[in-house]
Amino acid sequence: MTGTATPAPRLIDIDGLPALFEALRGRGYTVVGPTVRDGAIVVAELASAAELPFGWGVETEAGRYRLRERSDTAAFGHSAGPQSWKTVLHPARAKLWSADRVTGSAGTSIVETGAAEPPRYALLGVRPCDVRAIGILDQVLTGGRHADPVYRGRRDGAFVIAVECTEPGATCFCTSMGGGPGADSGFDLALTELTDGGDHRFVVRTGTAAGAGVLADVPSRAADEATVRHAATAVAEAAGHMGRTMPTQGLPRLLADSRESPHWDDVASRCLTCGNCTMVCPTCFCTTTEDVTDLTGDHAERWRVWDSCFALDFSYLHGGSVRTSGQSRYRQWITHKLGTWHDQFGSSGCVGCGRCIAWCPAGIDITQEVSTLASMLEQAAADEDKP
Amino acid sequence: MTGQRTAQRTAQPTAPPAPAGPAAETPAVPRFYRVASRREDTADTVTLELTEPAQPVPAFAPGQFAMLTAFGVGEVPISVSGLGDSGGGRARRLEHTLRAVGAVTRALHAAPPGSLIGVRGPFGTGWDVASAAGRDIVIVAGGIGLAPLRPVVLSALADRSRYGRIVLLAGARTPGDLLYAGELERWSRDGVEVAVTVDRADSAWSGEVGLVTALIEPAGLAPGNSVAFVCGPDIMMRFTADALAARGLPASRIRVSLERNMRCGAGWCGHCQLGPLLVCRDGPVVSYDRAAPLMRVREL
Numbered sequence A: 001m002t003g004t005a006t007p008a009p010r011l012i013d014i015d016g017l018p019a020l021f022e023a024l025r026g027r028g029y030t031v032v033g034p035t036v037r038d039g040a041i042v043v044a045e046l047a048s049a050a051e052l053p054f055g056w057g058v059e060t061e062a063g064r065y066r067l068r069e070r071s072d073t074a075a076f077g078h079s080a081g082p083q084s085w086k087t088v089l090h091p092a093r094a095k096l097w098s099a100d101r102v103t104g105s106a107g108t109s110i111v112e113t114g115a116a117e118p119p120r121y122a123l124l125g126v127r128p129c130d131v132r133a134i135g136i137l138d139q140v141l142t143g144g145r146h147a148d149p150v151y152r153g154r155r156d157g158a159f160v161i162a163v164e165c166t167e168p169g170a171t172c173f174c175t176s177m178g179g180g181p182g183a184d185s186g187f188d189l190a191l192t193e194l195t196d197g198g199d200h201r202f203v204v205r206t207g208t209a210a211g212a213g214v215l216a217d218v219p220s221r222a223a224d225e226a227t228v229r230h231a232a233t234a235v236a237e238a239a240g241h242m243g244r245t246m247p248t249q250g251l252p253r254l255l256a257d258s259r260e261s262p263h264w265d266d267v268a269s270r271c272l273t274c275g276n277c278t279m280v281c282p283t284c285f286c287t288t289t290e291d292v293t294d295l296t297g298d299h300a301e302r303w304r305v306w307d308s309c310f311a312l313d314f315s316y317l318h319g320g321s322v323r324t325s326g327q328s329r330y331r332q333w334i335t336h337k338l339g340t341w342h343d344q345f346g347s348s349g350c351v352g353c354g355r356c357i358a359w360c361p362a363g364i365d366i367t368q369e370v371s372t373l374a375s376m377l378e379q380a381a382a383d384e385d386k387p
Numbered sequence B: 001m002t003g004q005r006t007a008q009r010t011a012q013p014t015a016p017p018a019p020a021g022p023a024a025e026t027p028a029v030p031r032f033y034r035v036a037s038r039r040e041d042t043a044d045t046v047t048l049e050l051t052e053p054a055q056p057v058p059a060f061a062p063g064q065f066a067m068l069t070a071f072g073v074g075e076v077p078i079s080v081s082g083l084g085d086s087g088g089g090r091a092r093r094l095e096h097t098l099r100a101v102g103a104v105t106r107a108l109h110a111a112p113p114g115s116l117i118g119v120r121g122p123f124g125t126g127w128d129v130a131s132a133a134g135r136d137i138v139i140v141a142g143g144i145g146l147a148p149l150r151p152v153v154l155s156a157l158a159d160r161s162r163y164g165r166i167v168l169l170a171g172a173r174t175p176g177d178l179l180y181a182g183e184l185e186r187w188s189r190d191g192v193e194v195a196v197t198v199d200r201a202d203s204a205w206s207g208e209v210g211l212v213t214a215l216i217e218p219a220g221l222a223p224g225n226s227v228a229f230v231c232g233p234d235i236m237m238r239f240t241a242d243a244l245a246a247r248g249l250p251a252s253r254i255r256v257s258l259e260r261n262m263r264c265g266a267g268w269c270g271h272c273q274l275g276p277l278l279v280c281r282d283g284p285v286v287s288y289d290r291a292a293p294l295m296r297v298r299e300l
């Protein structure tokens, strides 16, 4: 993106969405995006724009997620659901390799059987918090010495359509985590959805040449200044409506200093160690592997599946697990997300999407636990200062 | 979409630099090596010599580890215990010493000569033996911990004049569990100061009985001019490193090799975390000044 001026924003009318699907499909992308399924807005393959969750919003609170009918027909008028884009880019199950053991005249050999071409996905409706989450996964899985081949293949082929946020949910705190409801990078196209006056349309900004190419195939018109300003204002105002805030000053230090905090006992008395928070989190990347064979034993495959630091055998070493207590497993989770992620990958592991709060069956709230840890440390420091 | 990826990358705050050196080309897919020889070191431990790779993986440094695959059974992290021939920057011959403790290590332990074992790697940090040039080398091993330290002895002996004294203190549960018994004698003849102790003696044993830490005092070390390489169970490493530090060896010149659950070796699976460390990437070899505060926290 050197030297070229950012193209002026354009407008796509709601009737233009089918053409967007066509343009993406024509380029070989499978479109994935939000749709209503089993009482939630999930991320799934979409056959047409009609499957988008028009008129659906959500209500979230700690331990609570409900669909609600909106007063308008917005397709993206909902905050984060139980899934994130990691289900697409870093799938819950992926085959790493398969091989056959072949015995011939020259003895036995093991022959790798062909790897499949990675699928190409267009991610439609990626919230700015989730755009950042993808950037964090990029750093974790491809930013080090060894690039994860499954993620790399899917990521390199992906087309990202961000949709800016105008109605944060009650569990959202992206602004605390250094993000915000607007998208400034990390997308091919960015949309802002407007429904005022019954006029359902999208302001579209282009992030890449690939994005410009797709946009050229969709009926659009120049966006008038008033509409662009209206969209920008709606996004800017959303920043002031976050349902939660996270005290972010010196989080890595706070968590390191809280290693022996008595508060872990309190969290552990509520935490079911179910691992829901790690499954719904858009950046939790942990996996384990399973080796399987066919009946002959001569065909083997290795599958990689999501894992969670809340699982007891996650830290298994010969002789027993390192983290047996619920205390230590919750401490690992929250410390990794907010503290040691900085040491390992150079940023926070939390984007403030609020999923872990809504999908915790016990209603444990990461922002609340941090506040408690912070005030306990302050109290301890104050007590020490007393003569 | 390169533009987009670049934009995203630049949006990332300062990330730790990727370690230097060539990356394995296909770090997720094992390369199969043939078991050239199998030596039973003790009742439950063998040393496998792996050769004839279909495609050799990059060469290993002492202290680094491989992910070894028993076909159809599973994969486990195993340190390199002999470097052998690594012509052209490739590991054409590898040695691994492993103890049968569970499903995967039992299958590897049973692998007969001629069979095939999958190798991924090399992964992790090395001992950096060369950094001890001009100083005494102090090696302290507990049990199977001697395996990852064997390449330290071998590379120091191969370049003998660069180092001062080479002291090797090894502990084993019983005399029968002592690794590399024949080699220990040879190393001793070659000028390595070898001292051995066992937890439980048998009737034939006339040597030391007790913890390996008890061998430190009699060794008469020169803490001001030594580099220590320590490998064994967590608790043994802590006692040993603390004892060495108490004698004046700076923690930054004591190296330990950490063990954590590892499912990938390549920094992807998250299993090997120890606080801020991804042990497969930032370790397994870590200097004790970094490791000590982490090793002291229960269930970290």
Ligand SMILES: Cc1cc2nc3c(=O)[nH]c(=O)nc-3n(C[C@H](O)[C@H](O)[C@H](O)COP(=O)(O)OP(=O)(O)OC[C@H]3O[C@@H](n4cnc5c(N)ncnc54)[C@H](O)[C@@H]3O)c2cc1C
Residues within 6 Å of the ligand: A316, A317, A318, A319, B065, B074, B076, B077, B078, B079, B080, B097, B098, B099, B100, B101, B102, B103, B104, B105, B106, B144, B147, B148, B258, B259, B260, B261, B262, B263, B284
């Ligand atoms: C860096 C490093 C170097 C090592 N070097 C050696 C060596 O040179 N020689 C040697 O004998 N042993 C070594 N080990 C220990 C060895 O990896 C374990 O003994 C082995 O993983 C046990 O697996 P298992 O299935 O045979 O046994 P079990 O103990 O029965 O394990 C059952 C399951 O637990 C899991 N598991 C247990 N320990 C580990 C682990 N460390 N990593 C991942 N999964 C684990 C696996 O899923 C395994 O299938 C090393 C470990 C590490 C981390």
Ligand code: SF4
Residues within 6 Å of the ligand: A277, A280, A281, A282, A283, A284, A337, A349, A350, A351, A352, A353, A354, A355, A356, A357, A366
């Ligand atoms: S920790 Fe919770 S709020 Fe933060 S990114 Fe993960 S799911 Fe979202």
Ligand code: SF4
Residues within 6 Å of the ligand: A278, A283, A284, A285, A286, A307, A308, A309, A310, A332, A333, A334, A336, A337, B270
């Ligand atoms: S919080 Fe737990 S599951 Fe999530 S990335 Fe960290 S260790 Fe893995």
Ligand code: FES
Residues within 6 Å of the ligand: B261, B262, B263, B264, B265, B266, B267, B268, B269, B270, B271, B272, B273, B278, B279, B280, B281
């Ligand atoms: S072993 Fe998988 S991240 Fe370290």
